[in-house]
Amino acid sequence: MEKRSLGARALVFPTPVIIVGTYDANGRPNGMPATWGGVCCSDPPSIAVSIRADNYSYDNIKLHGCFTASIPSERYMVETHYMGLASGRDNNKFESLSLTPSRAEYVNAPLVEEFPVSIECRLSQTIELGSHTQFIGVVLDVKADIAVLDTQGEPDIALIKPLVFDPAKRRYFGLGAPLSKASALSRRMD
């Protein structure tokens, strides 16, 4: 296999697309897509999202000490993408996109009602990294549309149909075919 150096670049394949939900000082809801983020700890369950200081959401998270992370399904790709082009400073993106901001139960931040999974987070650490600030939030609750739960009540990613992001060429993909259940592999290899 011949390898080529691509230089120092911010790449991992794939990344998720997380809509960070916040209220501004006037209580206006905002949502912005973060592709630099994910789970960072199991106990306490925590997720991280990295945001630039000039994003409106940055001020909102600092103000309220909390945020939500909603996972859009692939049918909301255009709305998701628009949220990354527009700024909450200039307009209410929820109104522009006919999306419904519903107040989270445990934190002072909005969920995107139409998205199948939403995660409520209390800010626990703020890490300065350079162009981006990483906000780490302890998960207080996860809410899921009952339509994406399996018969055991577990969220089923094949029903969620999350966006899968390619950070190199900035493209959205869908979820592919299931390859295997890790637990099945565990039994085989124990």
Add this chain to the structure above:
Amino acid sequence: MEKRSLGARALVFPTPVIIVGTYDANGRPNGMPATWGGVCCSDPPSIAVSIRADNYSYDNIKLHGCFTASIPSERYMVETHYMGLASGRDNNKFESLSLTPSRAEYVNAPLVEEFPVSIECRLSQTIELGSHTQFIGVVLDVKADIAVLDTQGEPDIALIKPLVFDPAKRRYFGLGAPLSKASALSRRMD
């Protein structure tokens, strides 16, 4: 849409599967899959991986102050999964799996030669989060198999075929169909 509370859980959909490459004190290569991780900063380009303190890789990263992040293609799902079941304390996983550890160019850590993308990282911050420690690494170089580069020399995720992980039911998926190029959406919505 009826939503159900699932409680406080560590979930984001999807997560990547990152093979963290390190050497131990004797220079023996190790690789472990991390699904808690991703890009966390654009400038300096940085990635984060979260690891438990009892993982062998934890000691190795602390020892050498660096690590690599290799992205397995879906054809290496079984090898990837095995790396998560075995410990580098007991055996050389590279040998067990007939994978080739090649020394990174800029850091003292091994790359998985057979995997299409490898990222060389110098440890920049260590964040204690609870069950997991988040290691943040500044990317010094990305290396890619020329077979996964497009005609412009850019890595093409559709050729990389990374694993896509479902943290709720711990299953591996492939990459799905391309939905859209973000730049195409930008033009339409500008």
